[in-house]
Amino acid sequence: MTLRVVVVDDQALVRRGFAMVLEHEGDIEVVAEAGTGLEAIDAARTHRPDVILMDIRMPELDGLEATARILAESGEATRVIILTTFDPDEYVYRALRAGASGFVLKDIPPADLVSAVRVVADGGALLAPSITRRLIGRFATQSGPGGDIAERLDRLTGREREVLQALARGLSNHEIAEALFIGAATVKSHVSSLLSKLELRDRAQAVVFAYESGLTKVGDKDPGF
Amino acid sequence: MTLRVVVVDDQALVRRGFAMVLEHEGDIEVVAEAGTGLEAIDAARTHRPDVILMDIRMPELDGLEATARILAESGEATRVIILTTFDPDEYVYRALRAGASGFVLKDIPPADLVSAVRVVADGGALLAPSITRRLIGRFATQSGPGGDIAERLDRLTGREREVLQALARGLSNHEIAEALFIGAATVKSHVSSLLSKLELRDRAQAVVFAYESGLTKVGDKDPGF
DNA sequence: ATCGATCTCCCCCAAAAGGAGGAGATGCGT
DNA sequence: ACGCATCTCCTCCTTTTGGGGGAGATCGAT
Numbered sequence: 387m388t389l390r391v392v393v394v395d396d397q398a399l400v401r402r403g404f405a406m407v408l409e410h411e412g413d414i415e416v417v418a419e420a421g422t423g424l425e426a427i428d429a430a431r432t433h434r435p436d437v438i439l440m441d442i443r444m445p446e447l448d449g450l451e452a453t454a455r456i457l458a459e460s461g462e463a464t465r466v467i468i469l470t471t472f473d474p475d476e477y478v479y480r481a482l483r484a485g486a487s488g489f490v491l492k493d494i495p496p497a498d499l500v501s502a503v504r505v506v507a508d509g510g511a512l513l514a515p516s517i518t519r520r521l522i523g524r525f526a527t528q529s530g531p532g533g534d535i536a537e538r539l540d541r542l543t544g545r546e547r548e549v550l551q552a553l554a555r556g557l558s559n560h561e562i563a564e565a566l567f568i569g570a571a572t573v574k575s576h577v578s579s580l581l582s583k584l585e586l587r588d589r590a591q592a593v594v595f596a597y598e599s600g601l602t603k604v605g606d607k608d609p610g611f
Numbered sequence: 612m613t614l615r616v617v618v619v620d621d622q623a624l625v626r627r628g629f630a631m632v633l634e635h636e637g638d639i640e641v642v643a644e645a646g647t648g649l650e651a652i653d654a655a656r657t658h659r660p661d662v663i664l665m666d667i668r669m670p671e672l673d674g675l676e677a678t679a680r681i682l683a684e685s686g687e688a689t690r691v692i693i694l695t696t697f698d699p700d701e702y703v704y705r706a707l708r709a710g711a712s713g714f715v716l717k718d719i720p721p722a723d724l725v726s727a728v729r730v731v732a733d734g735g736a737l738l739a740p741s742i743t744r745r746l747i748g749r750f751a752t753q754s755g756p757g758g759d760i761a762e763r764l765d766r767l768t769g770r771e772r773e774v775l776q777a778l779a780r781g782l783s784n785h786e787i788a789e790a791l792f793i794g795a796a797t798v799k800s801h802v803s804s805l806l807s808k809l810e811l812r813d814r815a816q817a818v819v820f821a822y823e824s825g826l827t828k829v830g831d832k833d834p835g836f
Numbered sequence: 837a838t839c840g841a842t843c844t845c846c847c848c849c850a851a852a853a854g855g856a857g858g859a860g861a862t863g864c865g866t
Numbered sequence: 867a868c869g870c871a872t873c874t875c876c877t878c879c880t881t882t883t884g885g886g887g888g889a890g891a892t893c894g895a896t
Binding site for chain 3: 558559560574577578581582587588589
């Protein structure tokens with residue numbers, strides 16, 4: 387079964403270059419090319435490709451916005467690899483949030499581009515090595531040094547942890563009381579003791595702590611925003 | 612300049628296999644092999660390799676713990692690629708937190724293993740495609756749906772955004788005032804208008820909002836925990 | 837020149853939060 | 867049986883927060 391690919395770049399020459407690299411493989415077919423974001427959306431709609439190689443800087447509609455719209459329409463059917471010359475964090479994060487499955491730089495060796503397409507078509511994802519490094523760095527710091535923070539966390543009693551989690555969802559003492567089926571006074575004392583155990587001043591700092599410690603990732607409830 | 616590599620795995624046969632694949636390249640030298648975490652730490656200390664291929668499941672000291680200790684000692688000098696048969700989230704996250712630069716599965720094609728070593732030695736990082744996908748997924752949900760939230764965010768004036776960021780670090784109105792060189796009364800009015808624009812009730816919810824919207828990742832300051 | 841937005845700061849007031857300290861009930865391990 | 871931790875709730879008090887509403891200064895656009 388052949389992989390159906392769409393190549394999007396505002397420079398026809400670049401577009402053709404990538405297309406030729408891909409077509410050189412027997413089982414990859416470039417079913418369309420597009421030069422703007424709007425054309426890309428059109429192409430995605432009419433051709434329903436497996437993979438789209440998408441440049442970012444383009445007239446009319448940039449590649450990130452186009453990616454978001456295409457994925458909103460196609461769901462899981464089509465996957466997008468962002469292919470660009472630059473890699474500022476700003477772009478990368480927007481791309482990943484838009485749902486891109488890959489983010490590679492244009493200086494990638496042809497063979498790697500081909501395998502990137504295969505990997506992504508196969509349900510995987512792949513980022514340029516330098517980007518992967520940054521993403522890992524970000525992830526690691528977000529997930530916290532673990533040590534000190536987690537240490538303080540387990541000084542809390544079970545109930546206090548529950549209260550902290552509720553607190554971290556932005557609930558007031560009264561709301562926490564209702565959520566946990568206890569009195570408002572009780573919530574106040576839990577909050578007080580949890581603040582003092584964690585050496586925090588107020589609930590706002592407790593929310594910060596909850597996020598920094600990764601506590602919010604456990605059981606994750608929709609904050610309703 | 613040749614790349615100096617250490618291969619760590621409790622199964623001698625597997626170890627030898629990887630070593631042979633790497634040595635087949637002219638510019639890669641396997642300077643040591645280790646069968647346990649403790650041996651790995653020793654080998655890292657005495658050989659100071661560029662890259663260590665590390666299995667996770669090992670007697671005495673597992674690969675994740677060994678990785679953490681080696682990186683704590685060597686700083687940036689040595690980089691670690693985790694090479695394992697399984698990829699449960701638990702392992703992946705611990706590995707990344709321990710500071711690993713790569714996480715690949717043992718079913719990786721030999722050619723890819725070689726390029727993984729090169730990429731990592733070169734300062735990049737690389738994860739198995741399926742893991743990259745999960746990491747992206749995690750990142751994207753953490754960074755929030757973006758749409759609605761970002762929309763509300765740009766209803767704020769510049770100053771209000773600054774106040775929100777300060778707020779999201781757990782500062783009190785008074786502290787924000789000092790941080791921004793303005794009066795406490797001014798902070799109060801900024802906070803009030805920002806809460807009403809974002810349709811939030813209190814500063815705790817504002818902190819939640821800041822984290823969910825990804826605002827805290829811009830300019831990222833150490834919360835001091 | 838005037839309007840609108842923003843930033844700055846003020847007053848007054850009510851609600852919420854946080855600290856100190858106490859106290860009854862439960863359950864758990866020794 | 868006893869101590870210990872936890873969970874529950876209380877009172878009294880102070881500080882912080884948030885809302886309403888107003889006002890002067892600056893600045894850019896019309």
